[in-house]
Structures are given as structure tokens and as C-alpha cells.
Amino acid sequence: MPGSVNTVKFTEYAPSLSADGQTLVYETDRAAGQGGWELYQADLLKNETWSLPRPLANINAYGGGKALIGGPSISYDGNTLFFFAFLEGSDAKSYGREDIYYSLREKGGWSKPINIGPVINTPDYEGFPSVSADGKRLYFMRGRFDTSSKSEYACYKIMMAERGRDGNWKRPIELPAPINLTCEKAPRIMADNRTLIFSSVRKGGKGDFDLYKSVLQDDGSWSEPVNLKFVNTKGLDQFVSIPPCGDIMYYTSDGDIYTVPVPEDLRPSRMASVQGFVTDSLNGKPVVGRVVAINDQGQRSISEMDNNASDGRYTLILETGKQYTLQITQPGYQRKIIQLPPDALASCGTFVQDIRLTPLPISSEVAAAEPPAQQATMRQIPAEPENKRAQELVPSANSGPVASPEATASVSLEPIVVTSPKTTPAITESVGSSPRINIQVGKAIVTFQAFDKQSGRTIGATFQISGKSTKRKMSVNTTPQRPAQNLTFMEPDTLFIVTTAEGHGEVSEPFWVSVEAGGDTRYEYHAYLPSALVSTLLVNVKDAEIHQAVPGLTIMLQDETTGQNRSLDYDPRSMTARTTLDPSHRYTVAVDAPGYTPYRKYLAKVLNENEVGIELPRKVQSLVALAATDKLTQKPVAATFNIVLPATMQLFKVESKTDGDEIFVFGMPGTYQIEATAPGYRPVKKEFVIGEKELKSLAFKPALEPAVTEFTFLVVDKDQRSVVPNAVIKVFDQNRNPIPVSSMSGESTVLLPDEGSFTYEASAAEYQPVTAPMERPASRLLEVGMIRQRSVPQTQTFAFVAQDAFTKKPVAARFRLNSAETNRSATITTAENPQFGTELKLKHPYLLEVESDGYEKYSAPITLDTREAEPIKPRIVLLDPLTFEVSFAILDAVTMKPVDPATFKIGETGKDLNLQSEGNSRVVRLTPGKTYNVRVGQPGYEVFERTLTFDKPTDRQDLTKSILLTLVKPAQTAVAAPVSAETKPAAAVAEADATVFENLKVGEAVRLDNVYFDQSSYILRTESYPQLDKLVKTLQVNPKLKIEIAGHTDNVGDARLNQFLSENRAKVISSYLVNHGVPETRLIWKGYGQTKPVAANDIEENKAQNRRVEFVVLEN
The missing domain is CATH 2.60.130.10 (Aromatic compound dioxygenase)
Incomplete structure (x- = not known):
């Protein structure tokens, strides 16, 4: 996504796109520190670029502005926005942790949030909703708190709720396998109402959460999920939004929103949208109603959607390549039937079809009998027919x-x-009378x-x-x-x-x-x-083997329509339970009894008389005896037995003692995994298969191995490869507690627990000691190499070289070495030589001081250790310069050619610095951190005067600066008007206005000189304000002027970073203009990076020309 949406500093998350592709809503942490996660919206502009995102104030302010608000899902008709919120410490209505809310589109934006209600929301986690295009299904994720799961991921389960005919949501259900397995999240239902894309951690993935696609089948099952390998990465991939065309995917990865083409074989069904406004044909005002789409055979309703009350807009999502008829019926208006053209939905775009409803004609007698509200909608039908693009059939x-x-x-x-x-009615009209048809x-x-x-x-x-x-x-x-x-x-x-x-x-x-x-x-x-009849239910329950009453029986009747449960009274004598049912509801009968297999029966259709006969089978009571012993001593060990049934992820725990067996009863058939654990012992696992009707008496009594391993140390001379005699080995745990070590015949052995980290120390006479972390080789033999100590000289000649810290060139300097112990001068030289050598004591502390004219004094402690006593290179001492030689190039602002100035002055207040001339450039020494006044003059050019703050340079490019001189515009002589007897001569000379840009032509680019940013940054410096104020004034005096702010860079560095830098520099200048009163509609900002140079990027002068910000005249 472009820079207007994605940011470097913040995270953009969970994008949701409307069906027409015009509205993008997403979650972001831009308000971090002020409330956390919020919702932002960006709109697609006419030039196919995204607007600057804006926060959804009514939603973000909910819960006092401190709520966690996220997971937006805009309905495909664009009229409802679903999301979730966590309102900790707020007085706003909620039913638990994260709840699902929705807002409705109004004239002024989105309404205040509305809690979706307790049928969906629970005290658990509900979040990241996704609503189907027909508005009939809501998918979301709910917390999965599985105590047996050791997953490192935050796992959820995907839920689905259906909307009833009454408009209310029904109780949600958990989607079955293969959707829900163990770790899922982020469901998104596509526009075809069948394709579900979700994130999951499962076998075959690339890592972390991957995106998968599954399709709802005609029988209600879901297809096997397909890994979307074309988009998945090793990171977190989730939250997909695909427009109805199905060719582009919006998704979240590593904190940003991306788009990627969808391969043809993985695309959902191609859908198109029909959109328009439902209005009154007489006054043009919105009319609230339900628009229904009928298939081309005229037999089945394909989609039904209510339009928006604020403006009458409706949107229907329909499959492409088919023909449809639209119907809308609203009290007080004629029913409207519109047959769409055959090619209306040939492609997957948006077909616009407005609907104008005609008020019903009504006589005065009928109008008097109708309620006042209905009278207001009854008006005379105009005689003129409406012109429509589609054929309208209007009863x-x-x-x-x-x-x-x-x-x-x-x-x-x-x-x-x-x-x-x-036939067309004939309309006749006579003078003084109304038209007659x-x-x-x-x-x-x-x-x-x-x-x-x-x-x-x-x-x-x-x-x-x-x-x-x-x-x-x-x-x-x-x-x-x-x-x-x-x-x-x-x-x-x-x-x-x-x-x-x-x-x-x-x-x-x-x-x-x-x-x-x-x-x-x-x-x-x-x-x-x-x-008008009351339905009855008779439940008959008996033991499947002896056909007698079942002891301890409970019968629960679950009303699936209302979500309420009630218990039925079971009569052991008749072995029955009776109750009455509402024929319009749906029910589930749940039967349970100790030692019996549970029974469930769903009543999909309630008849006048309903009977459920149940023969309840007893459970298979297989059992296993559990106990543990020490493998070495054969003595009993207190152990924990963890029993898992993977099919249901049920976990059971049995604690065994040392005084006998513990018995575990298998509650249902299946494959059980039992693991025995005990402190200080290695775990042992075993699998047991329990059949459907088997009765087994099993035993699991493992002999546990102590969780320790014996390791042997072999200490050798590293050079001679001989055994080191009398070596001593010590072993410590992570808390420096000693571990016992046995030594015998020159070998040392230690028993190490399987868990934990350990360190060993080896020492021997005449050898350097060795300390190292304990490894665990498969051979269980650790070889320790020791180095014999050598005699080390007490002193060593050592050399120092002084270099310029910036140029790295040698510098003549004065060296002084002071003993840190006695504070006496050990060696001193006043000769200004770049290299200095002396003899130093080993392991003796010194203070080294180095001085040189024009450089800061250097002072640092040094100690020559044994390793440095060997022949080494001289130690380099870097001296920081006090001043730097800076070269100023004076250039023509238009041609960028050198100009030899008549005057060039630079200095502090009241004091000019000495200059050196090098061709057309001027060279001067500047001190970092100081501020200088620069004045450059040359006949024919405007005087250049600026204040320059010299920062400490980071590379040699910082020592070369350019000054651009602007030609003085010649004064224009106005043509004098003819002088008559009634007029007097006027002034003939009109001076050019230097405070605005003049002679601006459409398509022309104007370079903004003297606009400065911090190095490799888009932080605007104050020296730029005069030039930008000039542009503000130009826009103010030219109200029709529209411009593009364009940022450019040279080709030095990474192209992506240059693109990012140019975009943000152009954006900052645009923000400056808007903050000074320039309407945002008159501005466009773009970054071109290094793609549009005006000179070859070969020498520094040419690169300076390419590093620029300019504006292009779009309209004037």
C-alpha cells in the first residue's frame, strides 16, 4: 500500500474493503500512548490514489477514548461496520472481555457503536468479525483456552452465527473440521458467501500463522483448506480482504498492509455489485426499503438487502455472467420491478442502477380513511414516464x-x-381544464x-x-x-x-x-x-441391555431458537418424560446418566405429536493400573501420569504414590496416550487403544531411569598431546553450586542431571587454568586441553600513532604517559611526531594523554596485558579536530553553473572568517555547533543571506555545500495609456513582486531553492521558511493555481530508502502549506526518488542538482 496508508513508525492491521473498492478501513496503533489501537479510514480518490487516512472519531472515542478497538469488517453494501472492542475500566455496555460491536453509516459518518448483544458476546473473547455479502452469516473468532495445549501461539476457534428471519442473530456454532483443528484465527468470508480465508498454524505451513482457503459445499461441509503459498511467508500472515472481482488480495504481514494478485485457480467466484439510490420520484428524497434480486428464471430470491436510511443507497453482490431482476415493495408506493440488461453483469465492476419509486394514487375517500403517516406518501402520479437504462415492469x-x-x-x-x-395513453388538454388521459x-x-x-x-x-x-x-x-x-x-x-x-x-x-x-x-x-395446535413431546428412555429404567437419568431440552434450557421430569415407572413444544422453534434433546453413553437428538421439525425413543447403552469400563519404580533400585517412585485422548484433546492427571497402584477408568473408546513423569527421572510414554465395546484390565508400571548421565574428563597437554598429571576438575551448576566429581587413575567422572547448564574448571601445576561451559558429547568423554605457562617478560616496547579522527591521516602530536599508581610521568615527548614508542611494564596501569594543535585533548587509561606483549601493530589514537575545512560552491540557481562571486563573507557576529579561493569555490574552517552568517553578492543576482548552523560532519560530503544565486528579474516598463484632456499621466514602471513566483505555466516545474532538511532526513529546517512562505503567498494570490509537490534524490544509497525519503519530504512541504491556510484540494504530493534526475549522477555538483524539491503547475 502507498505511504499515505502504510507508515514506518506505526502498525497497519486487518484491512477491510467495501464492495465498490472506494472505502478502506483498518486498525492501527497510531494513537499508542493515547488509547492504543483505533480504526482509520481511507477513501479512493478520483486519481486512483488513497486519501490521507482519518480516524473514525465516533468509534474511537467510545469507552472514553481508552478502549482497544480493532478488527474492522465493513459490510459489502458499505452501510454497516463491524468491529470488536475491549472496554476495560469503561462504563460502556459490554458482556465480558473483547465484545463485537457495529456502527451504521449516517450522513455525518459512522454512528456511535452498538453492542451486537449477548447471543454473540460472552464473558469470553469475541473478535475480528466478518459478515457475508448477503448479510446472513457472521464469522468471528472466540478464545480457545485449552489447558492441554502447549502452543507458543495465541490460538482461537472460528465461530459462525446465522441471522434469523426476524433479523436477529442466532446462537453461534463452532465451525467443524477441517476448519477448526487446534490453532486458528482471523476468518474472512469472501463476496461469493462461500469462500472462507483464515489463518492457521498447521502441518505443512511456512511458519507462524499461514493463510488458508476453504469453500462451503452444497451439503454444508467445508472443503479441505488449501495453503495460499503465493502469499504466505515465515512471518505472521492474516486478515485478508478481496474485492468482488477476486483478482487482488489485501492482507497484513509484519505490521503493514500489502496487495498481491490472486492466482486464477485460487480466486473466489467472480462477483459484481449493483449499486444505486432509492428515492421518491416526486421529491427526490430517500425512501427506505428492501431491494430484492431475483434470478433469471424468476424462481428464487438471490439477495435481499435493506438500503441506507440516510441517503437511500443500496448495494447488491451478484454472480457475474447471469441476468437478474430487481424488485422493491414499499407501503405507499407502487411496486417496482426492474429487469437488468443482459450484459449488465458481464464483468465484475459496479453496475449503477438508481430506483425511483412512484407514490400510489389515492382518492379523497381512501385518503381520509388511511392513517396520517400513510397519507403523506400518497401523491398524484405525473403523466410523464421515467427514462431508465433498464427495462422497468411496474404494476x-x-x-x-x-x-x-x-x-x-x-x-x-x-x-x-x-x-x-x-400502447401509450393519449394525453389531451383543453383550455382552463386539467390534462385528460x-x-x-x-x-x-x-x-x-x-x-x-x-x-x-x-x-x-x-x-x-x-x-x-x-x-x-x-x-x-x-x-x-x-x-x-x-x-x-x-x-x-x-x-x-x-x-x-x-x-x-x-x-x-x-x-x-x-x-x-x-x-x-x-x-x-x-x-x-x-x-393453533400445541405440539407435544414424549421421551422414552430405557437401558439398552435390560430394558429397565435408567438410574440417575437427566433429560435436558435445549431450545435452539431462544437459547434457553429446561430439565424434564423422568418417570422411572413409565420410563418416560413429557412436555409441550412451540411448533415454530427448534430443539435438541440431551440425555445423560452415570455409566452410560450420552445421547443427543436434534428436532429439525416439530410436528403436532413428537416422540423420541432411546435405548441407552452402558459405557465400556476398561481400566488401567498405574505405578512407577526406580530402574536401578527397583523401589517404588511417586509419579504423575498424564493421560491424553487426542481425538477430544481431553487431559487427565493421576498422581501415584509408593504404597500401591492407582486405577484409571477409560470413559470412552479411543486411543489414549499416557506419560509417566517424576522429578529426577526421564519420562516414559505408552499408547493404549480402547475399542467400542471392549472390557480391558490393563497395567502401566514403568521402571523410570534416573535423569542423570555420567561424563568422563580427559585432561591433556594441548601442545604435547600427553596426559596432564594431577589435574583437578571442578563442576558447578548455574548457581555456582558444586557438583561432586570422582577422580581415580588420572580420570575424573561426574553425574550430570539431564536438565540445566553447568561449568567446569580445570587446574594443574605449571599450566594455565581452563574455565568453560559443560558440553554433553554423545561419547560422554570430554577432552580438556591445557597450555603450559611460559615465562613472560616484565616490560615490552609499545608504539602509539596519532591520527585525525575524521580524515584518518597521521597527526604530529605530543604524548605523555603517567603511572596511574604513582601519578608520576613515566615517559614524555614534546616532539611533534605522528608515532611515539616507549617501553611499558606489563599489567601496569597508565594514563595516556595526547595533545596536538587544532585537536581536542585525548586522555585514556591503558594496561598492557600478556597477550599484547607479543609483537603487535602500533595502537592508533584518534584525535577529534576542533575545526573543519568546508568548501562552498556558488552556482546559478537555474543553470547550476559556477558563479565567481564579487563578495563572499562568512563569520560570527561582528567577525568575518578568513577565506581561501579555489576557483569559484570558497574554503573556510568552521567549528561544529556554532552559528555563522553567510552573505554572497554578485551583480545581476539577488543577494544571498542566510544563517548557517554547522553540525559535526559524519562524512566528507558534509564538507561540501552549495549556494544557489537567483538572477534579479528586470523591471518591466508599463505601456503608458494615451493622455487625454480628461486624464493625467500615470506611473509607467511596475516593479516585479519578489515575494511570489511569477510567470507560472501549466506543466512547468519550479525548483524550490533554499529549502533545507536535516541530513538523510525529512525534518524541515527553519532556513526553509522564507522560500515556503513565498509559495504560500503565490497560492493565495492565485486562487485557481493547483500544484504538485515533487521530491527527488540522487542515486546514492538504497533506491527504496531514496523513494521513501523523497515521498516524506514532499509530504512535509505539503503539510506546511496546508497548515498555512492552503486548501488540501489544491495540492498533490509525490516522491520520485532517484527516477527523474536532471543531471548525470557522476560528480557531486550534478548530484546536488538532482537532490531537489520542486513544484509542478497543474492548473492556473
Whole structure:
């Protein structure tokens, strides 16, 4: 990602992209120290660059501004932003640790966060949500606190929750294998609603968390995850966002956001977005409604999305290459049906389709009977038709209300075929009267059907219909054999329909029909009736072997719809339990008893009478006797037996003592791993396989080996390769506690524990002592080489050389050596020679002092040790110069050619320094840390005056500086106007304004001279302010001027660092202009690094030309 998003100093994390690719929301620690992690948003500009990110204030301020807020996931329609937050110490609503929240898009930005509720959030960790494109599924990660796991990673499990028909989220479930294994995180569902990309630590990965892809199958299972090797690294790879096209992946790696093309065979299904605004056709205001996409066969709803209340915008994500029809039904408006063009979704871009809803016509009689809120939406339909890019099929009546989840009836959203000949009403208008429309009146045909609300099956029913305008009363009966009946209406009317059916509750509601000009209009009325019966449940439980009542039985009924549980009373005599059920809910029956296999039964469909018969089998009670002994002594050892069942990751622990066996009972069939451990002993493992219906009596009584190893030391003369007699070996642990060592026949042996680090010391007469860390060779034999001590001279001649610390050239200097013990001068020389030699005592402390004119005094303690007594090179003493010789090159600011100045003065206040001329350059000695005044003058050029603070140089380039002289612009003579008797002569000379840049032409680049930064930095120096103020004034007096700030470097150093440096220098200058009142819309900043030189990068003068900041005129 570009520098406007990614930063060097901060971490950018978990990107989320809207379906149209225009909005990027991500998590960052830019507010570290002020609240930690927050959410930022960047928008794609018209020039295909990202805007400067801005914090989401309403969200970041939640919880007092000190919350951990992260894991953003913007819904594909761009109207909802999901994220998680940790509100420690805050009064804001939360249900535990990290909770999932969401915000809604409003006119002024994002709303204040809303907790998603206790169905999703628990006292545990919930974070990093991801919502599917159709809004029906929410994926997130929940904490995995597995006490048996020794993973070095922070592991989670991936959860999924479905949204019910009532709009509320259901209880989440843990995704099955192969998604959840042992260590997962960061789920992201793609635009096709089927492709899940997540991070996992599993076999075959590159290291740390890798990205994997799995696809939801038609049977509800997940495909085997595929490692995305094209993007995975050895680091932490996670948090993917892929636009609907599926060709580009945004992901997080090592604290930055990256993009990478997705290989064709790994791309999700190509999706496209249909986007637009739903508005009132008369006033243009937003209309809230649900937009439904129907497939090209007109048989199934593909996607349903509510539009945004603030501006009416909607977005649908649909598969490319197919044809769709859009429908929207809203009370008070005609139902709108729009058939998209065949090629609308040929590619994966965004197809724009605005929807204008036409208010229903209504007579004064009907308007008086309607509620005031509805009257406000009823307006006269204009006679002019709307022009649309897509064909619109608009029934002229509202086919009933849009059903809420609690409503007892709803209207089918299947496409309605409008069979009207393509005739245009004739519009006639007479003077003094309203327009009159001559139309051919058709008829309205309504199809009536009834359904059971719980099961959706067709039922027979009676429809009692009353016409409000016509006062007609009629009745229609349907049966399961003839589930649909038609009625024909010859004039528009508001119908009141009462639907009844045996065993069901009554449903009543109004229904509007209209009669259109030129043909028939067809309507479908569907009534959904709730069952009036109470369902019953009978649970019959008996022992599978003896067919008797099960002792200690508990029966729990789990309501999967509400999440509530209740216990059922079990009657041992009848071996049954009874209760009543809500037919509209779903349930799970859970049966448990000590010594029996648990039983679970899911009731996917509740009938009027439900019975569950269970024959409960007893558990297989295989057991194992556990005990441990010492392998050497055969005595009992107190041990710990860790028992793991890998299939369920269950861990059991049994402590055995020295007075007998401990018994462990296997609770279920499977493969068990048992490990025996004891302090000071090596662990022993064994595996036991317990069959489904086996009864085994097993034993595991390992003989434990002491966790120690014997090592032998062999001490030899390193030169002679002979055994060193009478050598002494000592061994210590990490706390310097001695370890016993046995010595016999010139060999030493030691018993070392398997754990811990140890050190040995070897000593012998006439040998140098040896100290080293203890190694553990496979041969268990450690050879120690010792060096015989040699006689060492008491003194040694030693040499010193003085060098310039900056140039590394020899320097004539004065040396003095003082004895640190007696403080007497041991040797002294006043001869200014670069090299000085003397004889020193070994292991004797001295103080060396070196002085030379023009250099700082050097003083340091030295001691000549035995190793330095051998012939060695002279010791180099580096002297820091007091001053440095600096060369100033005077150049023409435009041509960059040398200029021989008439005057060149540099010095401190009231005192000029001596100069040397070298061609057109001036050379002077400067002292680091001092400030100098520089003045350069040359006829025809503006006088150059600056204050220079000379910093201590780091390389020779710092000793060469350039001064750019700007030509004086000639004064322009204004053309005098003709003098008449009524006018007087005016001044004829207009002076050029030196405080602004003039004669600016579009496309022209203007170099910003005298703009300075700290070396290899983008820190702007104060000497740059006059030149930048000149540019500010230029922009102020030219309100139409738009410019690009461009940064450039030479080719010295790493190209990537040069690019980064040029970008940030241009950005800093842009920020300076904005802070001084220049609108941000008039500025663009870019860094070009070393890609656009104006001279060859061969000599320093040319490189200086290439190191520049300039502005390019875009508009003027």
C-alpha cells in the first residue's frame, strides 16, 4: 500500500474493503500512548490514489477514548461496520472481555457503536468479525483456552452465527473440521458467501500463522483448506480482504498492509455489485426499503438487502455472467420491478442502477380513511414516464404490505408478469381544464394461496374478501389438491381479506388492487397462518441391555431458537418424560446418566405429536493400573501420569504414590496416550487403544531411569598431546553450586542431571587454568586441553600513532604517559611526531594523554596485558579536530553553473572568517555547533543571506555545500495609456513582486531553492521558511493555481530508502502549506526518488542538482 496508508513508525492491521473498492478501513496503533489501537479510514480518490487516512472519531472515542478497538469488517453494501472492542475500566455496555460491536453509516459518518448483544458476546473473547455479502452469516473468532495445549501461539476457534428471519442473530456454532483443528484465527468470508480465508498454524505451513482457503459445499461441509503459498511467508500472515472481482488480495504481514494478485485457480467466484439510490420520484428524497434480486428464471430470491436510511443507497453482490431482476415493495408506493440488461453483469465492476419509486394514487375517500403517516406518501402520479437504462415492469398497485417477521401474512416477492400491450395513453388538454388521459381499461387478476407458517407447506383455506370502494363481498376456498384460486376485478379497490383454516389461527389484512390501462395486471396474495395446535413431546428412555429404567437419568431440552434450557421430569415407572413444544422453534434433546453413553437428538421439525425413543447403552469400563519404580533400585517412585485422548484433546492427571497402584477408568473408546513423569527421572510414554465395546484390565508400571548421565574428563597437554598429571576438575551448576566429581587413575567422572547448564574448571601445576561451559558429547568423554605457562617478560616496547579522527591521516602530536599508581610521568615527548614508542611494564596501569594543535585533548587509561606483549601493530589514537575545512560552491540557481562571486563573507557576529579561493569555490574552517552568517553578492543576482548552523560532519560530503544565486528579474516598463484632456499621466514602471513566483505555466516545474532538511532526513529546517512562505503567498494570490509537490534524490544509497525519503519530504512541504491556510484540494504530493534526475549522477555538483524539491503547475 502507498505511504499515505502504510507508515514506518506505526502498525497497519486487518484491512477491510467495501464492495465498490472506494472505502478502506483498518486498525492501527497510531494513537499508542493515547488509547492504543483505533480504526482509520481511507477513501479512493478520483486519481486512483488513497486519501490521507482519518480516524473514525465516533468509534474511537467510545469507552472514553481508552478502549482497544480493532478488527474492522465493513459490510459489502458499505452501510454497516463491524468491529470488536475491549472496554476495560469503561462504563460502556459490554458482556465480558473483547465484545463485537457495529456502527451504521449516517450522513455525518459512522454512528456511535452498538453492542451486537449477548447471543454473540460472552464473558469470553469475541473478535475480528466478518459478515457475508448477503448479510446472513457472521464469522468471528472466540478464545480457545485449552489447558492441554502447549502452543507458543495465541490460538482461537472460528465461530459462525446465522441471522434469523426476524433479523436477529442466532446462537453461534463452532465451525467443524477441517476448519477448526487446534490453532486458528482471523476468518474472512469472501463476496461469493462461500469462500472462507483464515489463518492457521498447521502441518505443512511456512511458519507462524499461514493463510488458508476453504469453500462451503452444497451439503454444508467445508472443503479441505488449501495453503495460499503465493502469499504466505515465515512471518505472521492474516486478515485478508478481496474485492468482488477476486483478482487482488489485501492482507497484513509484519505490521503493514500489502496487495498481491490472486492466482486464477485460487480466486473466489467472480462477483459484481449493483449499486444505486432509492428515492421518491416526486421529491427526490430517500425512501427506505428492501431491494430484492431475483434470478433469471424468476424462481428464487438471490439477495435481499435493506438500503441506507440516510441517503437511500443500496448495494447488491451478484454472480457475474447471469441476468437478474430487481424488485422493491414499499407501503405507499407502487411496486417496482426492474429487469437488468443482459450484459449488465458481464464483468465484475459496479453496475449503477438508481430506483425511483412512484407514490400510489389515492382518492379523497381512501385518503381520509388511511392513517396520517400513510397519507403523506400518497401523491398524484405525473403523466410523464421515467427514462431508465433498464427495462422497468411496474404494476400499478401495491401488492400488500412487506411482511415483518412477526406479521401473520406476507406477499410473495416472485416476479409478476405484466402482460400489457405497448400502447401509450393519449394525453389531451383543453383550455382552463386539467390534462385528460384516454386509456383502455383492463382488469386485475388476483391468485390466492395459503401456507402453514411453521412448515411452509400449502394448506386449504377460506378467503373472505370485502371491497372498500365497491362494497362487494365474496369468498374463495382452496384445498391441498387445488391450492390456488383466482378472482378477477374490473375496477381498482382496497380489499380487506380474512383468511381462516382448520387448526390454524386467523389472518386478516388489507390488499390494494389496481386496474391498468391497456391490459391485465396479475397479483399473488399469499397468507401464512400460524398453527393453533400445541405440539407435544414424549421421551422414552430405557437401558439398552435390560430394558429397565435408567438410574440417575437427566433429560435436558435445549431450545435452539431462544437459547434457553429446561430439565424434564423422568418417570422411572413409565420410563418416560413429557412436555409441550412451540411448533415454530427448534430443539435438541440431551440425555445423560452415570455409566452410560450420552445421547443427543436434534428436532429439525416439530410436528403436532413428537416422540423420541432411546435405548441407552452402558459405557465400556476398561481400566488401567498405574505405578512407577526406580530402574536401578527397583523401589517404588511417586509419579504423575498424564493421560491424553487426542481425538477430544481431553487431559487427565493421576498422581501415584509408593504404597500401591492407582486405577484409571477409560470413559470412552479411543486411543489414549499416557506419560509417566517424576522429578529426577526421564519420562516414559505408552499408547493404549480402547475399542467400542471392549472390557480391558490393563497395567502401566514403568521402571523410570534416573535423569542423570555420567561424563568422563580427559585432561591433556594441548601442545604435547600427553596426559596432564594431577589435574583437578571442578563442576558447578548455574548457581555456582558444586557438583561432586570422582577422580581415580588420572580420570575424573561426574553425574550430570539431564536438565540445566553447568561449568567446569580445570587446574594443574605449571599450566594455565581452563574455565568453560559443560558440553554433553554423545561419547560422554570430554577432552580438556591445557597450555603450559611460559615465562613472560616484565616490560615490552609499545608504539602509539596519532591520527585525525575524521580524515584518518597521521597527526604530529605530543604524548605523555603517567603511572596511574604513582601519578608520576613515566615517559614524555614534546616532539611533534605522528608515532611515539616507549617501553611499558606489563599489567601496569597508565594514563595516556595526547595533545596536538587544532585537536581536542585525548586522555585514556591503558594496561598492557600478556597477550599484547607479543609483537603487535602500533595502537592508533584518534584525535577529534576542533575545526573543519568546508568548501562552498556558488552556482546559478537555474543553470547550476559556477558563479565567481564579487563578495563572499562568512563569520560570527561582528567577525568575518578568513577565506581561501579555489576557483569559484570558497574554503573556510568552521567549528561544529556554532552559528555563522553567510552573505554572497554578485551583480545581476539577488543577494544571498542566510544563517548557517554547522553540525559535526559524519562524512566528507558534509564538507561540501552549495549556494544557489537567483538572477534579479528586470523591471518591466508599463505601456503608458494615451493622455487625454480628461486624464493625467500615470506611473509607467511596475516593479516585479519578489515575494511570489511569477510567470507560472501549466506543466512547468519550479525548483524550490533554499529549502533545507536535516541530513538523510525529512525534518524541515527553519532556513526553509522564507522560500515556503513565498509559495504560500503565490497560492493565495492565485486562487485557481493547483500544484504538485515533487521530491527527488540522487542515486546514492538504497533506491527504496531514496523513494521513501523523497515521498516524506514532499509530504512535509505539503503539510506546511496546508497548515498555512492552503486548501488540501489544491495540492498533490509525490516522491520520485532517484527516477527523474536532471543531471548525470557522476560528480557531486550534478548530484546536488538532482537532490531537489520542486513544484509542478497543474492548473492556473
